[in-house]
Amino acid sequence: MTIANQSNRRAYNYAYLDEQTKRMVRRAILKAIAIPGYQVPFGSREMPVPYGWGTGGIQLTAAIIGPDDVYKCIDQGADDTTNAVSIRRFFARVADVATTERTQDASIIQTRHRIPEAPLGPGQIMVYQVPQPEPLRGLEPRETETRAMHAYEEYGLQYLSLYESVAAFGRIAGGAGYPVLVDERYLMSPSPIPKFDNPKLHQSEALHLFGAGREKRVYAVPPHTDVRSLDFEDYPFEVQSWDEVCGLCGCGESYKDEVILDDAGNRMFVCSDSAYCGDRRVAGHAGPMAGHALDGLATGDDNTDDDAAAVGIEA
Amino acid sequence: MTQVQSDGPLLSVKSLHHYFGPLAACRNVSFELRRGEILGIVGESGSGKTTLLRCLSGQLAPTSGEVLFASRRHGLTDIFALSEQDRRRISREEWGYVHQNPRDGLRMRVSGGANVAEPMMMNGTRHYGQMRALSLDWFARVELDTARIDNKPRTFSGGMQQRLQIARNLIHGPSLVFMDEPTGGLDVSVQARLLDLMRALVRDMGLAAIIVTHDIGVARLLADRLLVMKSGDVVEHGLTDQVLDDPQHGYTQLLVSSVLQI
Numbered sequence A: 001m002t003i004a005n006q007s008n009r010r011a012y013n014y015a016y017l018d019e020q021t022k023r024m025v026r027r028a029i030l031k032a033i034a035i036p037g038y039q040v041p042f043g044s045r046e047m048p049v050p051y052g053w054g055t056g057g058i059q060l061t062a063a064i065i066g067p068d069d070v071y072k073c074i075d076q077g078a079d080d081t082t083n084a085v086s087i088r089r090f091f092a093r094v095a096d097v098a099t100t101e102r103t104q105d106a107s108i109i110q111t112r113h114r115i116p117e118a119p120l121g122p123g124q125i126m127v128y129q130v131p132q133p134e135p136l137r138g139l140e141p142r143e144t145e146t147r148a149m150h151a152y153e154e155y156g157l158q159y160l161s162l163y164e165s166v167a168a169f170g171r172i173a174g175g176a177g178y179p180v181l182v183d184e185r186y187l188m189s190p191s192p193i194p195k196f197d198n199p200k201l202h203q204s205e206a207l208h209l210f211g212a213g214r215e216k217r218v219y220a221v222p223p224h225t226d227v228r229s230l231d232f233e234d235y236p237f238e239v240q241s242w243d244e245v246c247g248l249c250g251c252g253e254s255y256k257d258e259v260i261l262d263d264a265g266n267r268m269f270v271c272s273d274s275a276y277c278g279d280r281r282v283a284g285h286a287g288p289m290a291g292h293a294l295d296g297l298a299t300g301d302d303n304t305d306d307d308a309a310a311v312g313i314e315a
Numbered sequence B: 001m002t003q004v005q006s007d008g009p010l011l012s013v014k015s016l017h018h019y020f021g022p023l024a025a026c027r028n029v030s031f032e033l034r035r036g037e038i039l040g041i042v043g044e045s046g047s048g049k050t051t052l053l054r055c056l057s058g059q060l061a062p063t064s065g066e067v068l069f070a071s072r073r074h075g076l077t078d079i080f081a082l083s084e085q086d087r088r089r090i091s092r093e094e095w096g097y098v099h100q101n102p103r104d105g106l107r108m109r110v111s112g113g114a115n116v117a118e119p120m121m122m123n124g125t126r127h128y129g130q131m132r133a134l135s136l137d138w139f140a141r142v143e144l145d146t147a148r149i150d151n152k153p154r155t156f157s158g159g160m161q162q163r164l165q166i167a168r169n170l171i172h173g174p175s176l177v178f179m180d181e182p183t184g185g186l187d188v189s190v191q192a193r194l195l196d197l198m199r200a201l202v203r204d205m206g207l208a209a210i211i212v213t214h215d216i217g218v219a220r221l222l223a224d225r226l227l228v229m230k231s232g233d234v235v236e237h238g239l240t241d242q243v244l245d246d247p248q249h250g251y252t253q254l255l256v257s258s259v260l261q262i
């Protein structure tokens, strides 16, 4: 897949990484798909963004992207944050792909915090930016020990965090990175997605790839794989819910962000998935705050922004 | 599951040697331990007590020799002939290990209650209410204030931390508990109460225990039999009263007389 870039874009290989590196990452991805939930080591490269900005996810995307892909990138649930915009421009520039904000139109969706509300279908690939791939790390600092626990399927330790949560809050709290058991075998951290999104991983039709740049690990949930969130018999797994509907589109089921409106403490809840919310509004749905200043957000393709300087790349 | 003969030995150690490079930390150690029996290992600093305990508890493979343990799943078998997975399971299900320093034996980042409940989770309990009830019960049994069950171990005193360790190592009903200087860093009055407690618990539960100590007083109070080590060798081995009242080996005589002078 060596695609020569035209005109002034010859300073880097197609999709930024050299072909040998991409092959190495692809081999790690294939292994990860073959062993759902297992953390495969890979030779993580320096990327033109700091760790914590999603270098793992960026490398996975670079290894799998091709010119026919349509790329979407979100931070929190939104497509328009600095981080998401920068990474999207990066791939528009180095991989010549079309970009979109519409989940349904994307073939690759890179994310840090959310799985989109719109259902994912066959052929779609989610790429997650993972800061800490090891779910047991907070409880067991020794790598040799956590490796043995995965090898021997000794996952009792993970329940310590659930125990602590129930002891402190009377329920299993914990919003993000809520541990799951993949294919009833490997314990996995689904990156910092809210536990609200955990059920979307179960028997998903899409392929989910997780990349941790600093920790040099790749893991995967292939399509149609069982993903079970851990819980206690007497404290079953539950997702967050909101009493309020989305102020803008009126959606009751979506994951909400709280927006403070003024100093008087007025606030509203809006869908964290801005593309989903926009689609609903275009389709005529309206919430109690419809018409508010925040309701000006348009939705649609944004294939126009690859002329801006992308995250430090010399053109 | 193999049927274990209840009259056979629980632990049988045969010609165990352990070398660190040229240094013989343990040399030709052999003994048997029956169910419910308490063995004390005494000896000066550097004589090989901790090394021996680590070999017996599967943490350190001996250079040569055998450690046979009568486990529920495998019967009397050399633990180092088993897979690491099986050895870890025996350790999790059938043993306890109380460290001299509570920081080595406790998880300082989670609450005292979680520390005590952990072995239940490790052995498959997935019911919070059951774990909570049993942890509270064990807090009371080791005379810890149940109101502090959700506090972190660092807010506990040294003696309380040792009680936490003891609860955490007994809650899953092991058949054998290893203790390395369990009263080491504690002041004398705290030590005495902890020793009474340990003696009562171990006797009540019919546990076998191997207790490493510098302290002849601890040995006399807790141990049925004594093994005296010096420079990696077992220099004397017998019933506690016999060894202490009529020491045969020069080193043991020295050890006993140095205590009497205090």
Ligand SMILES: Nc1ncnc2c1ncn2[C@@H]1O[C@H](COP(=O)(O)OP(=O)(O)OP(=O)(O)O)[C@@H](O)[C@H]1O
Pocket: B020, B023, B025, B043, B044, B045, B046, B047, B048, B049, B050, B051, B052, B214
């Ligand atoms: N990991 C190691 N590597 C090299 N030598 C070691 C190691 N651990 C212990 N030793 C040596 O082995 C000998 C026995 O040590 P060990 O810790 O078993 O003694 P001990 O009887 O427990 O002493 P103490 O009463 O001070 O705890 C000592 O000479 C010690 O320096």
Ligand SMILES: [Mg+2]
Pocket: B049, B050, B051, B180
């Ligand atoms: Mg020692």
Ligand SMILES: [Zn+2]
Pocket: A246, A247, A248, A249, A250, A251, A254, A270, A271, A276, A277, A278, A280
């Ligand atoms: Zn909305």
